[in-house]
Amino acid sequence: MTALVPEPGSGARRLAEIVDAVAGRRREIARLQAAEAALLSEAMDVALEQMGPPSRDLDAPYDVPVRSAAAQIAVAVRVSDRTVQAWMDAAHTLCDLFPATHAALGEGRIERSHAQVIAEAGVNILDAAARVEFEGAVLPVAERESANRLRPIARLLAQRIHPVPLADRHRAAAARRGVWLREGVDGMGELGFSGPMVQVTAIKSRLDLLAREVIDARHGRSGGDPGDALEGLNEPCSRDTRSMGEVRFDVAADLLLTGHATPQDSEDSLPRGDAIRARVQITVPVLTLLGTSTEPAELAGHGPIDLDTARDLAGHAPGWDRVLTHPVTGCVLAVDRYRPTAEQRRLLAVRDEHCRFPGCRQPAHRCDIDHTIPAGHDGPTEICNLAHLCRRHHTLKHHSAWKGRQHPTGVLEWTSPSGHTVPDIPARTLVFTAVDPPPF
Incomplete structure (x- = not known):
């Protein structure tokens, strides 16, 4: 037919x-x-x-x-x-x-x-x-x-x-091996690295092995066929219901942050503030810390993070900065702290957040603090004459025809060698709501 x-x-x-x-x-x-x-x-x-x-x-x-x-x-x-x-x-x-x-x-x-x-x-x-x-x-x-x-x-x-x-x-x-960071959404990020295939494969295999041991421990097994562990991933569990991918990441985070893998037996297994020793700047509104507001916290240069993580990191921080800002423009006016420190550096870190060359987001702690008007030309060491520049753009400013002029508000006006001008406006990254009495 x-x-x-x-x-x-x-x-x-x-x-x-x-x-x-x-x-x-x-x-x-x-x-x-x-x-x-x-x-x-x-x-x-x-x-x-x-x-x-x-x-x-x-x-x-x-x-x-x-x-x-x-x-x-x-x-x-x-x-x-x-x-x-x-x-x-x-x-x-x-x-x-x-x-x-x-x-x-x-x-x-x-x-x-x-x-x-x-x-x-x-x-x-x-x-x-x-x-x-x-x-x-x-x-x-x-x-x-x-x-x-x-x-x-x-x-x-x-x-x-x-x-x-x-x-x-x-x-x-x-000789070109390296590590890089890529931002994600919803408070996530990607950390990648490139190197000899033999080593990369060995690292992946070790993560798989450790993750399977965690899965085996979850289901009361010791040793056995690794495939058995994978088969049990979707079985109901009263405490730990993480997938293989989640466990693999948690093992890697433990190894990198603490130097050892901890087969934790809980869904809430991500390394928290006690394991994190990296240098980070978190924006947390004071009412959020007090539990009376849900205004989101922010990881400087990256975006919002969940409030539980922000509160946990704040609780383990050795000290806090209180930042006073202009109520209309949001311009940072002053920074104070209980423990004495280099106030200008702290204020600039809060104001700038990252390199102040247009389009650059190199974090402030990796940048140089540059005199907009060079100190050798009587440029004062004052906030209105200082700004963070990464080494690349610090060098470009001093060894090319690019010119920068800073306004009292902290806005840097850049002029290119071809005569085009573009402003770089500082980000307001830390805002503490005024309360009476203050909680400090």
Whole structure:
């Protein structure tokens, strides 16, 4: 019996039109992205031409012109200058080292994600002829496969074509190992690290082993098949109902914060204030601490955190700062504390919260306190002439044409080498509601 195929209706025809239109738009976007890459690469070329011979000033980094160019573009498009410099680096790599890939992107034959995969896989091929061979082999695959499917193929092709032995490349790659932090939502965050695969795999395996031991202890087992522990994850439990992923994270947090893994037998197993010794700045309204308000607390530079965590950390803090702010503008006016300390530093840390260069969020405790008007030019050491700048932007201020002027309210007005001005307004991060009598 032959099945009847229905004639395509208006809905099917319209969907086909949409598919063609989306594909066309994607090709247009790819062409624009290729054009943007060419501009960013040109900006990098212009900056590199301005670098000239090495400076005699040992404090001036060699890439100040590149940083300055990135900062000017960043201010214009309202993103971090570090992000723009990364864009410039990537664009320069694409246009200079992978011209055939850049051309394919400009013709809409591949997406930017394909170009990124190709550049990442082949960037370490330093021999120009080998790089051309790599592009010739990988581009036909990129034109017919998704970026995710392309990635392992591109790595394999680069591995086969690369003239340098893998062992030598691994030693060079291991020197770039590191750790990074990425903000999340709802008070969450991600901590990641990159290193040799053998070590990373061993770390993951140890976390799995410790987490399974916790699961076994929960269900009254000792040893046995690890699969048994996993099978019991969804069983009802009177006390500990954490999933394997939750236990794995809790074990990792214990190891990093306390140096040992504690197989706690409670849902409330996250390391609390007694285990946390990192340097943090928490905004907690005083009425929230007293339990008469639900106004949220805030982790400086990151956003809201739950009130229980804020109260717990406040209870373990060696001291509190009381911050007095202007009732209308919110400008920080003064900071006092029972224990004597460097009041100016505390006030600046509260006022600034992070680096005061536009778009930068480097935490204040990692920054330098800079005189807006240099002390060598009779700049006073007063709050209205001081601001936190990370080392990158502190250096940029003193070794490029970027200029900063601070207003009495703490607003820093930056002027770029091209004459554009942009204000950086200090964040009001700690607000204590006035109460009578004060609770201090």
